[in-house]
Amino acid sequence: MTHYSFMLIDSAPILDADPNHVFGLLQEYGYEGVELNLTPQLVDRLDLVERTVRGCGLSLPSFLTGAAYSPDCCLSSADVDARKHAVDRLVGHLDIAERFGAILVVGLLQGLHTDEPDATQANRRIVDCLRQVGDAAEKRGVDIVIEPINHLQVGFNNSVAEVRSLIEAIGSPALRPMVDTIHMNIEETSLTQPILDCGSELRHVHQCESNGGVLGKGHLDFTAVTSTLGQIGYEGFASVKVYRKASLEEAAQASMAYLQSLAV
Numbered sequence: 001m002t003h004y005s006f007m008l009i010d011s012a013p014i015l016d017a018d019p020n021h022v023f024g025l026l027q028e029y030g031y032e033g034v035e036l037n038l039t040p041q042l043v044d045r046l047d048l049v050e051r052t053v054r055g056c057g058l059s060l061p062s063f064l065t066g067a068a069y070s071p072d073c074c075l076s077s078a079d080v081d082a083r084k085h086a087v088d089r090l091v092g093h094l095d096i097a098e099r100f101g102a103i104l105v106v107g108l109l110q111g112l113h114t115d116e117p118d119a120t121q122a123n124r125r126i127v128d129c130l131r132q133v134g135d136a137a138e139k140r141g142v143d144i145v146i147e148p149i150n151h152l153q154v155g156f157n158n159s160v161a162e163v164r165s166l167i168e169a170i171g172s173p174a175l176r177p178m179v180d181t182i183h184m185n186i187e188e189t190s191l192t193q194p195i196l197d198c199g200s201e202l203r204h205v206h207q208c209e210s211n212g213g214v215l216g217k218g219h220l221d222f223t224a225v226t227s228t229l230g231q232i233g234y235e236g237f238a239s240v241k242v243y244r245k246a247s248l249e250e251a252a253q254a255s256m257a258y259l260q261s262l263a264v
Helices: 012-016 019-029 046-055 080-100 119-140 160-170 181-187 193-201 222-231 248-262
Strands: 003-008 033-037 059-064 103-106 144-146 175-180 204-207 237-240
Touching (some): 003 059, 003 248, 012 019, 019 046, 019 248, 033 237, 046 059, 046 080, 059 080, 059 237, 080 103, 119 144, 119 160, 119 175, 144 160, 160 175, 175 181, 181 204, 193 222, 204 222, 222 248, 237 248
Parallel strands (some): 003 033, 003 237, 033 059, 059 103, 144 175, 175 204, 204 237
16 A cells, blocks of 8 residues: 655745644645655754654655755766765765655756766766665665656656666665656656566655646546556555645645545
């Protein structure tokens, strides 16, 4: 059975205002967890996050790491210091992941074509860097998932198959694949076959509509996605990602109502 969390890409305004209200609403709507972005503002307020999330009866199953990306903090960069910065940042984030029993989601930190135009060279560096992170993650019992992000946003490993090949090259059991429906809509010919290909190795899911709005208001076949997750026996979290066309409250409530309707 899939468990649902809600992604808050920018949590700073929520933490500055009334986090108990927002997190409480998520729990009321039926979410079991919340996915947060490891921005500097969030890292500085982890005690508040922990108190609020636990107090609302939610878990924090996953953290995004893309906020750390810059040309000076990039896994594929030709600059050895930039690569070291990215490795050190991810290894440092393992403390946070271990504290919350969460996974780390790695995508944008791989870099852009402007960081390294040669994909072969870029992937050599990404493999070397993530092997170092994987070694540290194994010792901490933390899982890291690689998110296949479409080619318009990230330079490398845009498809699920490419991510699976990358993970095989890294060779660490701490590294696992995930899927994101909006990126699959761009990169894949099927919303279900990549899930089947991952099988029991699938560690995380992002549920995002074709237009980035409330689930069920675009053209993606979430019935097929949900059915396929059940087919492989997926029991992890799927984070609902809505980044436009609705307020936070509307997005969270309407998307959960839609997902619940698929199970009827």
